[in-house]
Amino acid sequence: MAKTVTIMGTKYRIEYKTAAQDSILGTDADAYCDWTERRIVLRDPKDAGGNLGNMDVYWKNTLRHEIVHAFLYECGLAENANGTDAWPKNEEMVDWIAFIGPKIYAAWAEADAL
Numbered sequence: 001m002a003k004t005v006t007i008m009g010t011k012y013r014i015e016y017k018t019a020a021q022d023s024i025l026g027t028d029a030d031a032y033c034d035w036t037e038r039r040i041v042l043r044d045p046k047d048a049g050g051n052l053g054n055m056d057v058y059w060k061n062t063l064r065h066e067i068v069h070a071f072l073y074e075c076g077l078a079e080n081a082n083g084t085d086a087w088p089k090n091e092e093m094v095d096w097i098a099f100i101g102p103k104i105y106a107a108w109a110e111a112d113a114l
């Protein structure tokens with residue numbers, strides 16, 4: 001059964017593929033979010049390799065990053081951004097949320113703000 005994640009009430013499939021199976025994946029992209037088909041595609045870690053100390057941490061962050069893209073698509077911000085340089089498509093901002101998201105969530109939980 002395919003893994004899914006619920007984004008603002010909408011299910012997204014999480015798929016793992018090799019670069020040979022998906023031409024978008026490869027040297028420039030380890031993952032992407034296709035809102036038109038409600039799916040997040042990640043490169044199969046066995047196919048991608050990698051030389052960071054803990055690749056599991058890298059892949060979890062990559063998945064969080066693509067989930068942030070899905071949230072921006074589902075809430076309509078990505079399509080109302082006045083161009084690719086606008087903030088909802090800025091990779092630094094999306095990565096920031098992917099990195100800081102767990103800490104923000106923990107702070108919300110600690111503060112009983114959820």
Ligand SMILES: [Zn+2]
Nearest residue numbers: 065069091094
């Ligand atoms: Zn991105």
